[in-house]
Amino acid sequence: MSKDKFTILKSTAVPLPVENIDTDQIIPARFLKATTREGFGDNLFRDWRYSSGDEPIAGFVLNNPAYSGKILVGGKNFGCGSSREHAAWAIYDYGFRVVVSSFFADIFKNNALNNAVLPVVVSDKFLQSLLAAIQKNSKTEVTVDLINQQISVDGKSEKFEINAYKKECLINGYDDIDYLLNLNKEVREFDLTH
Amino acid sequence: MSEKKPKTIFEKIWDAHVVKRAEGYPDALFIDRHYIHEVTSPQAFDGLRKRGIKVFNVNRTTATADHNVPTKDQHLPIKEALSRHQVETLRKNCKEFGVELYDLGHPFQGIVHIIGPELGLTQPGMTMVCGDSHTSTHGAFGSVAFGIGTSEVEQVLATQCILQYKPKTMKIEINGKLGKGVVSKDIILYIISKISASGATGFFVEYAGDAIRNLSMEARMTICNMSIEMGARGGLIAPDETTFNYMKGRKFAPQGEAFDKAVEIWKQLPSDEGAVYDTILKYDAADIAPMITYGTNPGMGMKVTDRIPNVEELKEINEQVSFKKSLDYMGLEPGSALLGKAVDYVFIGSCTNARIEDLRLVASIVKGKKKAPNVEVWVIPGSKQVEAQALKEGLNKVFEEAGFELRGPGCSACLGMNEDKVPPGKYCISTSNRNFEGRQGPKSRTFLASPLSAAVAAITGKVTDVREFI
Numbered sequence: 266m267s268k269d270k271f272t273i274l275k276s277t278a279v280p281l282p283v284e285n286i287d288t289d290q291i292i293p294a295r296f297l298k299a300t301t302r303e304g305f306g307d308n309l310f311r312d313w314r315y316s317s318g319d320e321p322i323a324g325f326v327l328n329n330p331a332y333s334g335k336i337l338v339g340g341k342n343f344g345c346g347s348s349r350e351h352a353a354w355a356i357y358d359y360g361f362r363v364v365v366s367s368f369f370a371d372i373f374k375n376n377a378l379n380n381a382v383l384p385v386v387v388s389d390k391f392l393q394s395l396l397a398a399i400q401k402n403s404k405t406e407v408t409v410d411l412i413n414q415q416i417s418v419d420g421k422s423e424k425f426e427i428n429a430y431k432k433e434c435l436i437n438g439y440d441d442i443d444y445l446l447n448l449n450k451e452v453r454e455f456d457l458t459h
Numbered sequence: 460m461s462e463k464k465p466k467t468i469f470e471k472i473w474d475a476h477v478v479k480r481a482e483g484y485p486d487a488l489f490i491d492r493h494y495i496h497e498v499t500s501p502q503a504f505d506g507l508r509k510r511g512i513k514v515f516n517v518n519r520t521t522a523t524a525d526h527n528v529p530t531k532d533q534h535l536p537i538k539e540a541l542s543r544h545q546v547e548t549l550r551k552n553c554k555e556f557g558v559e560l561y562d563l564g565h566p567f568q569g570i571v572h573i574i575g576p577e578l579g580l581t582q583p584g585m586t587m588v589c590g591d592s593h594t595s596t597h598g599a600f601g602s603v604a605f606g607i608g609t610s611e612v613e614q615v616l617a618t619q620c621i622l623q624y625k626p627k628t629m630k631i632e633i634n635g636k637l638g639k640g641v642v643s644k645d646i647i648l649y650i651i652s653k654i655s656a657s658g659a660t661g662f663f664v665e666y667a668g669d670a671i672r673n674l675s676m677e678a679r680m681t682i683c684n685m686s687i688e689m690g691a692r693g694g695l696i697a698p699d700e701t702t703f704n705y706m707k708g709r710k711f712a713p714q715g716e717a718f719d720k721a722v723e724i725w726k727q728l729p730s731d732e733g734a735v736y737d738t739i740l741k742y743d744a745a746d747i748a749p750m751i752t753y754g755t756n757p758g759m760g761m762k763v764t765d766r767i768p769n770v771e772e773l774k775e776i777n778e779q780v781s782f783k784k785s786l787d788y789m790g791l792e793p794g795s796a797l798l799g800k801a802v803d804y805v806f807i808g809s810c811t812n813a814r815i816e817d818l819r820l821v822a823s824i825v826k827g828k829k830k831a832p833n834v835e836v837w838v839i840p841g842s843k844q845v846e847a848q849a850l851k852e853g854l855n856k857v858f859e860e861a862g863f864e865l866r867g868p869g870c871s872a873c874l875g876m877n878e879d880k881v882p883p884g885k886y887c888i889s890t891s892n893r894n895f896e897g898r899q900g901p902k903s904r905t906f907l908a909s910p911l912s913a914a915v916a917a918i919t920g921k922v923t924d925v926r927e928f929i
Contacts, residue, residue, distance in 0.1 A: 282777065283780075284778065284780075285781060289898050290897075294874040294898075295876060298498075298542055300502065301501075346592065346688075347591075348499070348591055348606035348608055349498075350608035371692055372606055375608060376608035376609075379610035428483070428624070430484045441610070441611075441614050441621075445620050445621075449618070452478055452489065452618060452619055456516055
């Protein structure tokens with residue numbers, strides 16, 4: 266099924282410099298009861314964003330009117346823990362299309378890529394300068410160029426890695442099932458012998 | 460004559476399941492066994508309906524309801540509307556697509572990672588996936604098992620394959636004799652505390668060494684279960700006589716002659732001599748003590764007699780900030796000890812530690828004793844079969860006399876999706892796998908530990924060194 270196509274994104278960014286952000290923080294388990302993919306954005310980072318009385322917590326960045334944009338910048342080991350794809354759905358539903366970190370957990374990375382959210386892995390050094398730039402001026406624009414695999418901010422740029430297949434999927438809006446369904450004949454043989 | 464390149468068990472299984480390998484593409488990997496549950500499957504079935512396709516082979520997928528089910532009054536309709544809807548959706552989907560479902564009340568129902576092995580669905584040499592990160596549990600049988608997201612659940616339902624890059628390999632060897640009061644949960648908490656919550660990201664781990672070999676299947680499952688807590692794609696243990704003995708006679712295991720034939724094939728699985736790993740780590744079993752976590756990720760663990768590190772012991776400023784945030788959440792001071800810290804709840808359950816052996820360990824500690832008045836103790840068996848066995852052995856009486864509450868099977872307070880939640884600010888010593896903020900309920904605080912350590916804390920009402928108790 267076709268998804269959003271991604272080539273280049275210019276946007277302001279939201280800083281969340283916490284390490285080991287697990288998917289329970291991104292979307293707590295009690296919000297996993299829905300049977301559709303939509304609507305999870307309202308509960309993105311629910312327990313960091315709202316008090317137990319559902320009041321917005323002033324200190325949390327998503328409640329800070331100065332920050333908005335389609336790029337989320339997180340600390341090391343972003344997306345660890347539970348395999349819940351709801352975390353990627355919540356990030357997408359909220360409006361983010363890119364997450365930048367120096368290190369992503371494997372399952373989250375796959376889930377993001379399967380939902381038109383680009384995980385951009387940068388060096389620790391670049392991450393620090395990116396965070397410094399957006400914390401200094403929330404209007405700072407960040408450019409993520411998937412075609413050239415480059416992220417830029419304040420005149421500084423860094424190349425990022427993405428495998429060729431996933432890049433092709435994101436650029437064209439393809440998903441893995443389209444690819445796998447074409448292998449049906451070979452898989453039938455495996456099914457008989459395994 | 461060219462000699463064959465020695466392979467690890469992981470490489471043998473992976474390579475035998477590659478349907479297609481193409482330059483620049485991930486491998487299309489055939490999946491032998493697929494488990495599903497109510498939380499991560501509804502959107503996948505919707506995807507099939509939208510595409511107008513069926514499940515590729517219904518015999519390779521098994522469903523159960525576990526994450527979102529009540530552990531009390533399981534015979535009654537689920538009270539909470541959204542949970543009920545999710546379980547009903549699973550029923551509807553399984554019926555429509557022809558997938559076997561072990562529903563609430565069925566004698567095989569239980570936590571997906573507990574029922575697969577006990578039914579013999581999990582077998583050596585298989586590739587296995589489930590929309591749940593603790594799928595690594597099944598690696599204990601010498602299978603390549605890993606957690607996936609819902610889009611991937613849809614892939615597997617539709618095509619019996621998954622597109623995956625082959626991870627790197629890591630061997631973790633534990634040799635020597637385990638000390639008194641040290642069980643498999645302590646081994647894995649020890650490893651994670653050494654290499655951190657991201658220390659094995661990008662790797663598939665093989666656990667080896669005589670301390671691992673000497674473990675029962677149940678204990679091996681506990682270790683493989685928590686592989687994901689150090690970021691590993693999965694973790695496995697080569698099959699051996701312990702594995703074959705466990706498999707024999709299980710409902711869906713090969714029977715009779717077919718079993719003997721299967722064992723001959725399974726015996727070929729262990730890593731070849733000279734097989735190369737990307738990383739090898741070695742630890743001495745004698746250095747492992749009863750462990751406990753103090754922070755908000757499973758890497759923040761220590762020997763129960765240790766002190767929490769001081770902030771200055773951490774090198775980087777970002778690490779220090781996250782560390783302080785974590786201890787603030789836990790209401791703990793850097794440099795302080797946990798021994799003697801009062802706990803409010805004790806949770807014995809989850810896919811990590813809710814097998815019959817775990818319940819026996821707990822019963823061995825509490826038999827003839829009473830829980831401390833300040834704690835509430837929940838014992839949640841991993842499956843209907845575990846529950847039935849516990850009743851048969853009279854463990855229910857031991858728990859009852861101790862003042863513990865034995866409930867019906869499910870994931871329960873491991874992730875607090877159902878009503879079983881630890882209240883805000885309260886401390887829970889838990890045999891589960893994650894101490895994340897809010898994991899066991901909003902603002903709950905979790906200490907991860909072994910069933911032995913949890914049992915002893917239930918009796919004393921505080922964090923206690925189990926070695927002083929046995």
